[in-house]
Amino acid sequence: MTETDWGALAQDWLDRLAACSEPGPGVTRLPFTPEHRAALSVLTELMQQAGLSVSLDAAGTLIGRQDGQEGAPALLFGSHQDSVREGGAYDGIMGVVLPVLALMKLREDGVRLPFAVEILAFADEEGVRFPTALMGPRALAGTFDMAALELCDREGISLRRAMEDFGLDPDALPQLRRAAAQVLAWVEIHLEQGPVLEAAGQQIGIVTGICGIERHMVTLTGKAAHAGTVPMHLRRDALAGAAELALTAEALARDTDNLLATVGALELRPGVVNAIPGEVTLTLEIRAPDDDLRQKAGVALTEAAQEIATRRGLGVEIARTYAQSATPCSPLVMEQLMQAAGAGNHAPVPRMASGATHDTSAMAGLCPVGMLFTACRGGVSHHPDEYVPAAAMSSGVLALERFLSQFQASDAITR
């Protein structure tokens, strides 16, 4: 019997899943749609091939379960089935396929685990169809806000109605809450969506935590005027102030480990070739795996904006429009993942924070969490060109399989 090529097998299943898409470039698979239904059918077939018993919970989460010893708690794996519009074939869904293949390999190797294992395919992480997301993991953690059921998609269909039309019972969501004692940990494998692993020539990385995020809306107000009639020293140019702030944010983040700062949107008024800009509104986003570091950066950049405005005779308003705390991964889960991923590796496995939010963020409300990243080509994600090399997926399957089998011997994990 030849050795299974787990990367190639994963690619086969992901190709079938990528076909569960609206027409158009890449993959468009929104929650509670015919495409979602088609993907669940493929995943069910995969899970059943791995010997799992398959069910759909009231949140639309597909669950493939393998029991352990009677009454034993479960180790949870998974990610989300949905994509962005015209997204890729790996984001989310790969994190469902790879742990199923890891269980398949354990089964091939005749390994029996003392604990239960569940692989979860959540309905909606991207939040593309409804202005909410993460319902599946939040239901498990008991943090889902039932008011979100009344939010509507752009056709005016409420989340509640979409779920009911999909055959689900939204009123049963509160009953999905898991008892912490029945859950050992949650592990998600996801493509990096960034260029770090590829640049380092690595297939797999260990996620140390998910960055906290804060967003600020900054408005700088100067004086709009004719670009020909106001000498430079009498100008109050809002765009020049905004340019200084953008470069200050960039410099602070460049000079600070684990800090990201981005001016992603900027609008100016009047915005014509022959007028000095009188007003600029911009967004400033700060991310860091350490909340204290992030908050200090927010304060420093707020002060910088005020200093720039004062020096330039501009008005400034800064409003923090969003804040989300960091989700540190469990040190004990990380340690186990490190051992599993590092086996047979010559170089140490890279450790890195996740700048993007994942289902793991919500699962941290229930149990200790861990994450693995796989490399992806060019750091591209949320795009039809998204691609994870088969070798990286193979490394992922083998790391998860070792993690599962080593975890068998470990009961050191606690909350």
Add this chain to the structure above:
Amino acid sequence: MTETDWGALAQDWLDRLAACSEPGPGVTRLPFTPEHRAALSVLTELMQQAGLSVSLDAAGTLIGRQDGQEGAPALLFGSHQDSVREGGAYDGIMGVVLPVLALMKLREDGVRLPFAVEILAFADEEGVRFPTALMGPRALAGTFDMAALELCDREGISLRRAMEDFGLDPDALPQLRRAAAQVLAWVEIHLEQGPVLEAAGQQIGIVTGICGIERHMVTLTGKAAHAGTVPMHLRRDALAGAAELALTAEALARDTDNLLATVGALELRPGVVNAIPGEVTLTLEIRAPDDDLRQKAGVALTEAAQEIATRRGLGVEIARTYAQSATPCSPLVMEQLMQAAGAGNHAPVPRMASGATHDTSAMAGLCPVGMLFTACRGGVSHHPDEYVPAAAMSSGVLALERFLSQFQASDAITR
């Protein structure tokens, strides 16, 4: 007999002219409209009070003429009757009223001039209604392009049709060309539209020339990416490059006498809070009264953009989309204006370039030109709040009156 308050008298006429407007805030008086007709009626009354003979030429320019000795050439004054939408009561039209009042004062004082004088009220300098402007002075200079007659306003009415409906004969435009020998010089008085004179506590300034202008469209191309997944040192952020360019342009202009540089418009893509900007398009406008200085600045900023792009791994495209040469004022006219404006002044009269284009730009194709600026409140123009203090208008009338009477004794002006 009490001394006439020329500033107050000017304000009275300008109030009457401001009423020749579309409804709404400020003044909206577009060419070849009922409002234009109403303004010509008021101006005709004013010119007739000053003893001028009034006619309307084929370009819609109202001409008030006072003959000199038989066959003597004419000294020309004036500006434009039209406004921007919701503009002010002074821009353009004040430059028609003040020289008429200057002639009125000379008449009161019993001064007879050996040369002819004409006061011109051009139909269209702002170019708001049609995508062309300066037809009146261009017709006099013989530089009007007859093809512009076919350009349409936003109702689809061609310039030709609008002029015919106004009772004009567009086909007679070529006959308006003046013989250079019949024109001594052109002088325009206009509000500064900037804050320099007010800041210096001066009523009147001498314009040394009208700035040349060049405009560049700059596109910087980096790589759009998730703001959470790309470390700072691996980013190719088009907005950060654009910010550097905007500050470089500002610094160069601040450090260079008589140079203005403005980034007036800027758009970025994708332009969302959580994405690194992948592409920025901005406008860079450079003005200077010296064409060589302006062109050198254009080259320097093009090179700066290329250096920034190279250092940051960005693509860059720079296209010069517009260029207009500077119009220097005639040194001899300037000298005469300086003597006229400086009489009784304790401080020297400020000399300054005009960053904005005026009818004078086109009149320079016909004869030696000069300009006076009056102070305006807060540098505001093209706005209902536009305001020129009566004292500044009075200074303008008196300066023009002295210029006219001193010019009487001078025949030193040559082309």
